[in-house]
Amino acid sequence: MSKSNQVIRPSQLITTFGPGSIVETPSGPVVLKSMDEIFNLIGRQPDEFEIVDGRLSKSTLDDARICRIPANAEIGDPTDTWIYPADGFPYWALCAQHPGHQVLYGSDEGCPDCRSFNPWERRQKRGREAIRFVTACEAGHLDEVPWHALVHGSRRCGTKHYLWHGGGRALRLVKIECPKCKTSVNFGNAYGRQWTCTGRQPEHGPRPNQSGSACTRPATIVQRGSANLRMAELVTALTILDMPERLHDVLGAKSFLSRLDVLREADLLDHDAVLKQAKSAKIASDDVDYLARVPWSEILLALEQLLGLQPNSPEAVREAELKRLREAAVSGAPIAVKDEPLDSPPLFEVKRSDVRSIIGPTGQMTLRVTPISRLRMVMAQTGYRRLNPETGHIVSTSFTGKGGITWYPGVELFGEGVFIDLKDAPLPVAGSRWPLWQNRYMAGDSASLLNHPAHVWWHSLSHRLLWALSVDSGYSSAAIRERVYVQLKNDNVVSSGLLLYTVQPGGDGTMGGLISLVNRFERVLERALQDVDTCSNDPLCEEAPRSGADGVACYSCLFASETSCEHRNRGLDRLLLTENLP
Incomplete structure (x- = not known):
């Protein structure tokens, strides 16, 4: 018999999945339960798996603490034993045993034409045939498609299954019919409608009592594998x-x-x-x-x-990181301590002798390239959004442990990186795109640096470097991440820089594929800026801002993987970088 559970790395549960996410398993899709369920199941307390990071807890999490997801090996369970509780979801399934036999069913009895299976086989069959459609709303709720209401409206017919006709190229070719009263509906039309949200969050169990807890936001039908069905909200901090x-x-x-x-x-x-x-x-x-x-x-x-004064805001954490990175580029890290024990590696390591200064291809800027041979990154998942990354309500993934302590799921990652900043000269200000972004920044939320032209410049350069580094480093572009720093004072850029890094769980970190490229970073930079002024999607890409897009950027020239970009590919402009080449 094939295994019924799915193996997921603890880091995947933070970056991709988590409570309320749908995971595909060999026995069918399931929705992961809330975090407290896993500790109740294994009979352990979250403080046994705490990740210590005082700055992140104080500045972003309101003094809440961070715990990692327990792995099977840590609690002494075999690797094929499931330890994260989940419920089968969605409940409805589509049986297609042979051509011409397509039955949409949702009862424990299974498909009415396939009732020779025993109860266990029926449950397994329903999981394998789970329908690929669910409903969700921007408030973070998730539930089954209301198939009865979809076909009959407010009227009830009493049927437990429906006939599914058509399919293939488009949903408008699908018709769902009630076998009892012969009422039918075009699924394509229903897919585009808005539905009443039930207010359900399946990680907390069945849907709530409808008397007063139903959501006021409309729900829409989406595919259960859609990327926007659950978008994790992450906070990170670099330990220096x-x-x-x-x-x-x-x-x-x-x-x-x-x-x-x-x-x-x-x-x-x-x-x-x-x-x-x-x-x-x-x-x-x-x-x-x-x-x-x-x-x-x-x-x-x-x-x-x-025990020193901890930063009390995410912006202060970034400023502290940038200051320490620039100090390490000048003096190295860690600070030498007499008789330092050799049985534990440092959390942050920079060899001053390996720092290089590189003149850009145009000769306008001198970039300082600092290899970081060891770094520690703590990442916590604070919640998730559904459907819309901008307007969707953030559903918290926090849970309460022993003593009333609030916990967030997180992961501790070790790796290497390359820090890049300008050695002396400030950023140039030229071209038509710079004042456009400056006006956009001044007109928007001044607490967000995303639209500041300096941030857009570094962010755009970052994405070009991500691609160039992946060619020779041995890491895919999806495995290299970015961290953009811009510090302002009175709306003027005081300091700025860019950290490109790759990390993985465990104490050994990575193998040096990134820092080994510092010795030939001129070639990396040249490759990154090659043909930056053109795109295979031009003139559509170049003219995109005229039709409402933020900047000149697309998947062919600047967009990066969701695992790499910390801003979901927003705040990018290829022409701004072209007009201000280093």
Whole structure:
């Protein structure tokens, strides 16, 4: 018998799936339950799987904490055992055992013409034949297609199944007929209609009581595999701290760190006090032994960073990252500490001798290219939207654990990257596109940098470099991610830069395919800017802003994979980059 569960990496549950998402399995599609269900199922607490990142928790998550998705190996279960609870969804199915036999059914009895199966076989068959259509609304609700209302309206006929006629090229060729009263409806017309939303969020169970919880937003019929059916809302933070990874994980545990903060305020903090509090906080004995081996000077430096003033907004986190990246480009990282233990790698590593300055192809700018041989990225999924990435309501993926603590699902990733900034000269301001974006930025939400021309310039350059780096690095363009930095003061650019990185779960990170290209970055930059002024979709691409598009960009010239672009391919303009080539 083939397996009925689907193997998913913990990082996929954060970046792609998560509570409320539909996952295709060998036994049919299922919808993933809320996060608290998994910990109830395995009988563990989320603090056992905590990812420590004080900056992200304080600046973006309102002091909530982050936990990773447990893997089978961590809890001692075989790899073929399912540990994430899910419900079969959608319930309705389309039976097509042979040509001319197409029955839409939704009862536990299964297809009326295929009732020779036992109950277990009927459930398996229904999962394999699950209909590919569901309803969703922008408020985040998801439910079955109201097939009875679709065919009969408010009238009830009593039938449990329908006949599906036609199909193939278009939904307008599909007719759904009631076998009892012979009423039929064109499915193409029904697909384009708006329907009453039931207010259901299947990750929390069956649909709510209709007496007062129905949603006021209209629902539409969509395909269950549609990319816009569930769009994850992610927040990320780059860890740039001068301490080994293990020391960060041990000292950063929230309950332990709060005890040390009290001792620091009372001026009672020393090495012996740290060890005593570690034992009192029930820190693992091997971690206590590790703290005993670490020199007090290094523990003190780590505590100064962990207990220091944390950024209180996402913008402050970005500014702190940009400042530290530029400092590392000048001085390297981490800061050398006497007698540093060698049994734990650093969280952030830059070798100053490998930093290069490269004159751009036009000679107008000098780019500083900084290879980052090790970095740590924490990513948390705060929620999701349905149908519209702009106006859709964000449904939170948070859950409450023991002691009333709020948790978000997240993942800890390690890898490498390349930081690029301008060494001396400011960004040039030329051409017709720069003032156009400047006016758009001034007329919009000033809290968002997406439409600032400096951000558009770096963002557009980023996407060209993503493609060029993938040619020689060994990573696909979908595996390389971006992080664009622009810091303003009085609407003037103070500092800016771009981080291109690739990460993966686990402590070993990646294999150096990106940083090895720094020595020949001139060729990478030349390839990235080659033919940037043209596109295979021209003149349509070049004239797109005239018809309402944000900028001159399309899938043939600038758009990147959803796993790479942190702004869903918004705020891009090929002509702005062409008019201001480095």
